[in-house]
Amino acid sequence: MFGRLYKATLWARISSMLALWVILTVTPGAADAAKNLIVMVPDGTGATHTTLARWVSESQRLAIDSMHVGAVRTYGADSMVTDSAPAATAFATGHKSSDKFIGVLPGPVTIPGVPPVPEELQYKPVATVLEGAKLLGKATGLVATSNIQHATPAGFSAHWPDRNNYNEIAEQQVYQDIDVVLGGGKLYLMPASQGGKRTDGENLLNVLMKRGYTIVETRDDLLNTTADRVWGLFAPDAMQRDLDRAEFAPQEPSLAEMTKKAIEILSKNPQGFFLFVEGSEIDWSSHANDPVGVVTDYLAFDAAVQVALDFAKQHGDTVVAVFSDHGNGGMSIGNARTNKTYSKMSFDSVVQALRKAKLTAEGVAKKIGNDRSEAHIRTVVSTYWGIDDLTPEEIAAIQNYDGKHLSYALGPIMSVRSNIGWSTNGHTGEDLFFYHFGLNVPTGTVENTDLAHAMASLMGFSLADIDARLYRSAEAVAAQYGARLSIDRSDPENPVLVLRNGWTARFPFSKDILILDGHTFRLKAPTVFAPNTGKVYINLELE
Structure with missing residues (x-):
């Protein structure tokens, strides 16, 4: 059923996919060029943002100026103007989704041209390109200046219909077994009893340490670590704006420094790596109609792009893709005062x-x-x-x-x-630029969902195939094995799916753990609960 839905969706979008998907699948050497893939998102950035940043820059040049350029459409399943959550879901999973949804299929679709999702599949978790890269044996990483549980990095690493549930997203991220995670958000890993935000009593910092991560909390710690698995927590919540860092948090690293360190660590993997990097707070300054924050955070992001390009130019097997999730603010150079x-x-x-x-x-x-x-x-x-x-x-x-x-x-x-003029404190719905290095082909105008399928193709897998492996309906699995299904809610904050048939298999929600007749095993993906339907989705592949 899900495979048929995927094919129907792909066919409905073939006109735009021809601009990117077909090129990448038939271009000789394209797959070889993406041993490593670096995806970089300047959140909330439109053409005026980059234009103004270029003018303010002393060099009058940006790193993106050397890259090939296409265009990307940004709308969601239920709005012409997308929120960051469904936008991230689109370019992480290849599916348009609903407002505030992270890594799950939409509910009812209202935008023309977006294929409706059958009712039985609505709200289902769907696999991401990061999860696909991990299954291939590649190293994976997330870098952001927001709390790492924020919408865009969450779109690659979690599955939940509410982007604001940072506790849920944090738990899924910890149990996704990502090699490098750098950003803010320490509060959402700590129980309330220890000054954090978690209400389930779990200390996810302890989980990380037990799983072999080195936790770093300052710029110096990050730059000096030689560990292969690193979780950076540089702020309780979001990190500082780049321009403000020296005044308020000089111990925090820059986005370029985090990007460079992430690449250094991930590139040790002989199978290659997938890295996602977000300049998160360009968007927040846009919401405030603050041109200083927009320009300085964009230039900090562009410095991180230069780091990625420098690596890619030294390694012919690396693709760098830069694109925004949506516009913000309706920013213009020129305002009502300059009408005449x-x-x-x-x-x-x-x-x-x-x-x-x-x-x-x-x-x-x-x-x-x-x-x-x-x-x-x-x-x-x-x-x-x-x-x-x-x-x-x-x-x-x-x-x-x-x-x-x-x-x-x-x-x-x-x-x-x-x-500088602004039309709104909210998001905007225009098409945006898509910059790329390493593809060396024209891309035209594509859907944000096309980017996910193209990234998967470059790394050598199909998102539909990965999804079928990672997120199976617990009801279907129970039927396959003749097992009885129940949910143990004796601890309301930590429910567990239970399957029984002469044996007992327990799947704690949001964790990559299977407890089979008292023996604990690691799975390749967390167990995901869909609160809209009450369904549970599980993985049966052992690490």
Whole structure:
């Protein structure tokens, strides 16, 4: 059934797949070129983001400028403007999905052109390209500046219909047996009794250590480690914006440093590696309409791209793919103030204020803190942004802002002074650029789902085949073995699937563990519960 669905979906998209999928499967040497695959996502980045970053850069050049360019469509199964979760699901699994869904098939489909999913398959977990690479024996890695449980890295490493359930995502990630994981998010690995966020009483840090990981928590620890399995936890939650790091968290590594170390470790594997890297907080600065954060975090991401390209150019067997998940903010160079003066807009009027900034809007917000007095606000904004002409309206906007992030009141202040416009604090639905190195073929305009199938093809597997191996319905397995199926909820926070037929097999939810008649075995994928349907999906392959 699922194989037929996959073929139908592939046929429905053949017009766009011809631009990428067919080329990669018939190009001589294409598969050989992808012993290593590095996927890099500047979250929430549109064409204006990269254009502005290029102008602000002292060199006026970006690493992506040397790469081949195509285009990617970004919509989801239920919206023309996608959230990061279904976007990540699309390019990790090859399936459009529903809002907030991570690594699972959608519910009802509402967007024309997206094939509907049969009711019995809705909400089913589906395999990712990272999981496929791992089955091939490749080393795997995740790098992000957000908490590592955030939507985009989660899309490659977990299966759950709610991107905000970081505790669930964290547990699945730990039991995915990924070789290198670098980012923030330590809180979601620790029980509440020890200052963390977990409510199930589990300490996943202990699990990592028992499984042979070296845990690093500072830049120096990361750069000095010689371990082959590393989990970096550089912040309780998200890491700092790149520009703010020196002021607030100098012990954190940069994205380029994390990328370089991940490649160094993963490239030891003779079978090759798959590495995912995200510049997470470009998106967050876009939500706040903060051009300083957008530019500086994008340039930090571009430095990581250069690290990947340097490695790829030294190794003819490496492909680097760079693409964003969605646009954000409707950013423009030029705004309502330049309606009649755009043809006379000078370089300095856009770039000068951005180059002078010492902190992002988020960093300035931290400096303002709880002191909303006019004198304090003026001092902070002058010190860190060089802006000495705040208007009474701007002071009032800062003083009266009662939302979660004061940066939302500050971002527009810098935007006005840089002739930057914004249409929204939310995501946008335009097609985006797809940059690639190592394919050496034109790619045209493709679907975000096409990227997943192309990546799988480059590494030598089919996502449908991997999915059939990793995520089987427990009901079908029980029927196959004539077993009785039940769920043990004696510990509500840690339920266990149980199969019995003269023997007893226990599959703890969210773990890659099988306990068969009291003997414990490791599986090739975690057991995944689908809360929308109550179904459980299991793997029977032993490590």
